[in-house]
Amino acid sequence: MKLALIGFGQAGGKIVDKFIEYDRATESGFVTGAIAVNSASVDLQGLEHVPEDNQVLIGQSRVKGHGVGADNELGAEIAEADVGEIQSTLDKIPVHEIDAFLVVAGMGGGTGSGGAPVLAKHLKRLYTAPVFGLGVLPGTDEGGIYTLNAARSFQTFVREVDNLLVFDNDSWRQTGESVGSGYDRINEEIVERFGMLFAAGEVSAGDAVGESVVDSSEIINTLSGGGVSTIGYATESVETPNAGLLSRFLGGNDGIDEMSATNRITSLVRKATLGRLTLPCDVSSAERALVVTGGPPSHLNRKGIERGRSWLEEETGSMEVRGGDFPDPAGEEVEATVLLSGISEVPRVKQLQQVAIEAQDTTAEIQRQSQDDLAELVDTGEELEALF
Numbered sequence: 109m110k111l112a113l114i115g116f117g118q119a120g121g122k123i124v125d126k127f128i129e130y131d132r133a134t135e136s137g138f139v140t141g142a143i144a145v146n147s148a149s150v151d152l153q154g155l156e157h158v159p160e161d162n163q164v165l166i167g168q169s170r171v172k173g174h175g176v177g178a179d180n181e182l183g184a185e186i187a188e189a190d191v192g193e194i195q196s197t198l199d200k201i202p203v204h205e206i207d208a209f210l211v212v213a214g215m216g217g218g219t220g221s222g223g224a225p226v227l228a229k230h231l232k233r234l235y236t237a238p239v240f241g242l243g244v245l246p247g248t249d250e251g252g253i254y255t256l257n258a259a260r261s262f263q264t265f266v267r268e269v270d271n272l273l274v275f276d277n278d279s280w281r282q283t284g285e286s287v288g289s290g291y292d293r294i295n296e297e298i299v300e301r302f303g304m305l306f307a308a309g310e311v312s313a314g315d316a317v318g319e320s321v322v323d324s325s326e327i328i329n330t331l332s333g334g335g336v337s338t339i340g341y342a343t344e345s346v347e348t349p350n351a352g353l354l355s356r357f358l359g360g361n362d363g364i365d366e367m368s369a370t371n372r373i374t375s376l377v378r379k380a381t382l383g384r385l386t387l388p389c390d391v392s393s394a395e396r397a398l399v400v401t402g403g404p405p406s407h408l409n410r411k412g413i414e415r416g417r418s419w420l421e422e423e424t425g426s427m428e429v430r431g432g433d434f435p436d437p438a439g440e441e442v443e444a445t446v447l448l449s450g451i452s453e454v455p456r457v458k459q460l461q462q463v464a465i466e467a468q469d470t471t472a473e474i475q476r477q478s479q480d481d482l483a484e485l486v487d488t489g490e491e492l493e494a495l496f
């Protein structure tokens with residue numbers, strides 16, 4: 109699936125940087141072009157793979173390259189004001205070749221959470237290609253302002269994109285990890301999951317097992333229809349026997365037992381679905397799904413994908429479950445990625461919204477209280493009136 113990636117804010121930029129690295133290392137070719145947008149110049153300087161020419165510093169007249177300090181409204185305003193500048197940078201990448209846009213942002217800060225929905229709206233007005241979002245939810249320990257921003261951004265981002273893929277930092281943090289190394293590890297997890305999905309859409313039909321090739325239209329069809337998506341992933345190392353020699357002795361599929369390959373795929377699909385999702389949810393609330401199995405061709409088979417697919421049909425109660433393979437002749441693992449789209453039972457989002465509603469009530473109460481306190485502070489019972 110050919111993508112134009114746009115990283116908005118610090119988290120967005122870093123994740124896009126990692127996608128480029130992954131795309132090159134795996135020779136997948138799903139990154140057709142990438143840009144990074146930020147209001148803080150120091151964040152752009154930290155990027156290693158997004159070319160300098162493709163980096164846009166917005167809001168210079170208002171924040172002078174220092175960032176918006178988690179002010180989500182200011183983030184949206186400067187994105188609105190400088191959308192022309194972002195567009196000029198986008199014009200440098202061949203957008204006519206892409207299957208979709210992917211706008212990536214952390215939803216707890218100001219620049220990405222405010223700006224990403226503004227840009228998504230602009231792209232949808234201008235282009236016919238679908239516009240997808242990849243939104244990262246903050247950890248619950250990051251504090252009220254981050255939760256409030258994420259609750260706001262979630263509402264607008266999901267409305268402006270054709271589908272919002274979500275990753276929840278809170279479900280993925282580990283105790284005792286520093287913030288920096290924690291994000292590095294989390295970003296690897298993000299890129300591994302979403303990268304495999306996007307890369308799968310780039311395999312040519314000739315490389316697929318049977319007719320079960322995944323192409324970009326299947327990914328797009330699973331995502332289109334709107335709403336929110338989550339991804340599950342599971343992997344298992346396998347031995348790749350010397351194909352020529354062993355197959356002559358054992359006959360057939362490089363000597364790999366068909367039945368155990370089928371069983372492995374089926375259980376990997378279950379593990380991916382029932383294990384840790386990028387955004388935990390009730391699987392039965394998904395409207396559509398896609399199963400992709402990857403690995404050495406000798407370890408993939410049609411029957412395994414079919415079994416995994418029909419199991420997922422039962423789990424989700426959906427008739428719209430697609431499946432396909434992603435052969436990797438040099439691979440040493442069999443992988444399963446499950447995309448659940450149009451999910452509605454998501455406890456974390458409910459919790460986020462609840463906290464935001466309570467925070468709004470508390471903020472209003474605090475504002476009332478501090479106005480009263482200030483009035484009391486300056487009220488001297490007319491004793492100082494004579495001085496003025």
Ligand SMILES: Nc1nc2c(ncn2[C@@H]2O[C@H](COP(=O)(O)OP(=O)(O)OP(=O)(O)O)[C@@H](O)[C@H]2O)c(=O)[nH]1
Pocket residue numbers: 116117118119120122123147148151175176177178179213214215216217218219220221244245246247250254277291292294295
């Ligand atoms: N997964 C992941 N999340 C990150 C990373 N950096 C920040 N975050 C998350 O993203 C949220 C937003 O942070 P930033 O991306 O730094 O914010 P910003 O969009 O640049 O906005 P401002 O800093 O307020 O101008 C944070 O609350 C974190 O939850 C990262 O490298 N990886």
